[in-house]
Amino acid sequence: MxxxxxxxxxxxxxxxxxxxxxxxxxxxxxxxxxxxxxxxxxxxxxxxxxxxNQIAKSLKKGKTNTIGYLIPDISNPFYAKIGRLIEDLLADKGYHLIIGSTDETQEKEDLLLNMFVNRQVDGLILASSFENLGMLNTLAAQRFPMVFFDREHPDFFGNYILVENKNAMKGAVQKAIKHGAKKIGLLSITPNVYSLELRIDGYREALSDNLIDIDNSLIRIVDNNNLKESTKVQLKHLVEDQVDTIVFTNNQITAHAIWAMNIFHQEKIDDIRFVSFDNLDLFDYSKPKVTSVAQPIEKIAHYTVDILEEVMNKKECISKRIVLEPKLIERL
Amino acid sequence: MxxxxxxxxxxxxxxxxxxxxxxxxxxxxxxxxxxxxxxxxxxxxxxxxxxxNQIAKSLKKGKTNTIGYLIPDISNPFYAKIGRLIEDLLADKGYHLIIGSTDETQEKEDLLLNMFVNRQVDGLILASSFENLGMLNTLAAQRFPMVFFDREHPDFFGNYILVENKNAMKGAVQKAIKHGAKKIGLLSITPNVYSLELRIDGYREALSDNLIDIDNSLIRIVDNNNLKESTKVQLKHLVEDQVDTIVFTNNQITAHAIWAMNIFHQEKIDDIRFVSFDNLDLFDYSKPKVTSVAQPIEKIAHYTVDILEEVMNKKECISKRIVLEPKLIERL
DNA sequence: GCTTTTTACTAAACCGTTTTACTAAATCGA
DNA sequence: TCGATTTAGTAAAACGGTTTAGTAAAAAGC
Known part of the structure; x- marks a missing residue:
């Protein structure tokens, strides 16, 4: 048959x-x-x-109704959740998602970008590390429909859906200071993307504005390739340095730090406050208490899809930069 | 240009x-x-x-190098993690993933299954709720390459990658009993899939084997459409019924219950032990203590991809059923 | 009753590849 | 030196749709 x-x-x-x-x-x-x-x-x-046969249809029409979703890792809850929201929004319009996880490596990103283009995706939604500006610029020159989210690159002109990184982080740290934080450490994954740098800048500005000396030994970078273990090690340094507050630049590292505090530093668990960029459900009850900067993921998904649709339909070269306000969730 | x-x-x-x-x-x-x-x-x-142009190539060759990944929800960490593993394994072989989240509804599953077929995916990896046996039987009759994981249906003959649900759950509950559990409640999402029924059966058998009466009022089903809130309500009942142990049939509901215990039942938090099917990182330190049955997700992903490749290449109609052993992680 | 318009449909080109079945020229063997 | 073989290619069909440009017959217009 x-x-x-x-x-x-x-x-x-x-x-x-x-x-x-x-x-x-x-x-x-x-x-x-x-x-x-x-x-x-x-x-x-x-x-x-x-x-x-959709394939035959696509060939003739020059349209595949497929969107590429390029991200560091689909198993990161942040990208998975946004992915799900985007999936639903696009499904209503007849589009479907091909996923590509880059692990932040240029090699994989190149490969995947090429794959997406060969497969004639109608558009691209990407949280790129921008390590391959060359390829992205080529695509941009061809006016390939692309919307970037979560990350930006100052030298790349395109459509961005972002959140206020610097000021949101600054605000969160300032709140912590207002509530008595004096010695504030920072733990971050390697800030290979601009958004992370901005978050660190926010931390620095909050300290300067409050006349707290910035002690670079309290700013610690964990190894991306060995996140959990490295977080544990770096956290230990900060605990030993007697910080009263630790600031984290994303949710993954915060989660690992909560784990490490519970397993290795029970005795100090009530003496240290955490401030995290990105929210997680478990922050509602975890120890230490975590005040978090929650990204508005529904809005991010909505804007991303809206703008992508706009650039796919319009021939004009639009270039929007939408900056959303994250929500500070204080847990004291 | x-x-x-x-x-x-x-x-x-x-x-x-x-x-x-x-x-x-x-x-x-x-x-x-x-x-x-x-x-x-x-x-x-x-x-x-x-x-x-991959589309033209696909049309001519009758092969798209695309696999459909049909699951309840890509933002569920379990499916996201397995998805990521499968993505990598398939990428090595030149395949890529189109995702489809069903929310366990037959309507969406039908739509997505049709979409996958129209798009000429070369194969399908699915955690189906089997509510549309008709469509699946049609596909099976056409020998469409499919591998099912996580869920099974006794009336459907196909390739399955599963874990021992009943015995693993039984073992976990028996351990709890050995460590002193006497009054054991159970909280589950609606057991609309066979795997969940098996887990509940495992709980029942553990109690019977240990001569503990099964009290049906201690077996509580939460509303899938309002998981967090409903978990909170049902948990309250169990806490008030003075259970010393609560068994959960999947990780999502356990996570919500941990949240509810921390927010609403702090005073009892050390008196109750949790037993969860599926593991989560946070179980390493969360309160209450959670003993969990961890599914071997790497193995699941490996077998799934291996079997899928086999059925895509071989013309013969093979039908394998692979049952993996989960790992019991005791946290006392 | 003849032209024009409308109705109901079709042939063939096309999208960008792959693949089968050829051909013309060069080389080889004896 | 002549037939067979090898070398280096090409023309055209095919995949399964969409779309353009048509056509023949019926209906309408006058």
Whole structure:
């Protein structure tokens, strides 16, 4: 039982491919196909459960209804959640998602970008590390529909959906200071992307503005390749340095630090406050207490899809930069 | 600057499409294309950065190198993690993933299954709720390459990668009993899939085997559509019923219960032990203590991809059922 | 009753590849 | 030196749709 094509349908019914195609695409009336014929074709198509070949359609139409979702890691809850929201929003418009996780490596990003282009995706949603500006610039030059989120690059001009990184972080740290924080450490993954640098800048500014000396030994970078273990090690340094507050630049590292505090520093667990960029459900009850800067993921997903649709439809070269306000969730 | 096709390359270089295609597919030698010509073509192709159109290729070859990943929700860490592992394993073989989240609804599952078929995916990896056995049977009858994981249906004959649900749960509960559990409640999402029923059966068997009466009022089902709130409500009942242990059938509900215990039942937090199917990092330190049955997600991903490849390559109709052993992680 | 318009449909080109079946020229063997 | 083989390629069909440009017959207009 091979799959039936329009050609088969046409032959079996004694019509031409053209007629069948018109009917299937709801152009029957417009193209003067008689009601009787239309019904006959539709009935038959239903009977044999004909399924159009999207690939053939895509080739002819030059449109695949597919969007590439390029991110560091789909198993990171932040990208998974936004991915899910985007999936639903796009599904309503008839688009579907191909995913690509880069692990922040240029090699994989290149490969995936090429794959997406070869597969003729209609657009790209990406949280890129911008290590391959060359390829991105080429795509931008061809006006390939792209929307970037979560990360930005000062030298790359494109559509961005971002959150206020610096000021949000600054605000969170300032609140902590207002509530008595004096010795404030920072733990970050390697700040290979601009957004992370901005978060660190926010931390620095909060300290300066409050006349707290910035002690670079309290700013510690963990090894991305060995996140959990490295977080544990760096955290130990900060605990030994008697900080009263630790600031984290993303949720993954905060989660690992909570783990390490509970397993290795129980005795200090009530003496240290955490401030995290990104929220996690477990922050509602975890120890230490975590005040977090929650990104508005629904809004991020909405804007991303909206702007992508705009750039896919319009021929003009628009370039929007939308900066959303994160929400500070204080837990004291 | 429109995209170049093989035709353009051929014209610009004065060769035929055939020759260019042969060279690009490494069939130059085999097809007796001279070294000089091969080099000329390859050099030019590189110069103009020619990118083959995968869609055209797929149409002609009848192969898209795309796999559909159909699951309840990609933002569920369990499916996201397995998804990521599968993504990497498949990428090595030249395949990529289109995702579809069903929210456990038959409507969405139907729509997505149809979408995958129309898009000519080469295979399907699915954690289906099996509510649309009809459609799945149709696909199975056409020998569509499919591998099911995480869930099974007793009436559906296909390739399954599963974990021992009943015995693993039974073992976990028995351990709890051995460590003194006397009054043991159970909290589950609606057991609309067989795997969940098996887990509940495991709980029941553990109690019977240890001569503990099964009190159906201690078996509580939460509302899938309002998981967090409903978990809180049902948990309250169990706490008030003075259970000393609560068994959960998946990680999502356990996470919500940990949240609810911390927020609403602090005073009892040391009196109750949790037993969870599925592991989460936070179980390492969360209160209450959580003993968990950890699914071997790496193995699941490996077997899934292996079997899928097998069924895609072999024409014979194989039907494997692989049952993996989960790991009990005791935290006392 | 003849031209014009409308109705109902179709042939063929096309999207960008792959692949089968050829051909013309060069080389080889005896 | 002549037939066979090898070398180096090409033309055209095919994949399964969409779309353009048509056509023949029926209906309408006058």
């Amino acid at each position: 091979k799959k039936k094509s329009i050609k088969d349908i046409a032959q079996e019914l004694g019509y031409s491919k053209t007629t069948v195609s018109f009917v299937l695409n709801n152009k029957g009336d417009e193209k003067n196909i008689s009601k009787k014929t239309q019904e006959k074709i539709l009935a038959y198509v239903r009977e044999v459960n004909y399924q159009p | 429109k995209k170049k096709s093989i035709k353009d390359i051929a014209q610009e270089l004065g060769y035929s499409k055939t020759t260019v295609s042969f060279v690009l597919n490494n069939k130059g030698d085999e097809k007796n294309i001279s070294k000089k010509t091969q080099e000329k073509i390859l050099a030019y192709v590189r110069e103009v950065n020619y990118q083959p």
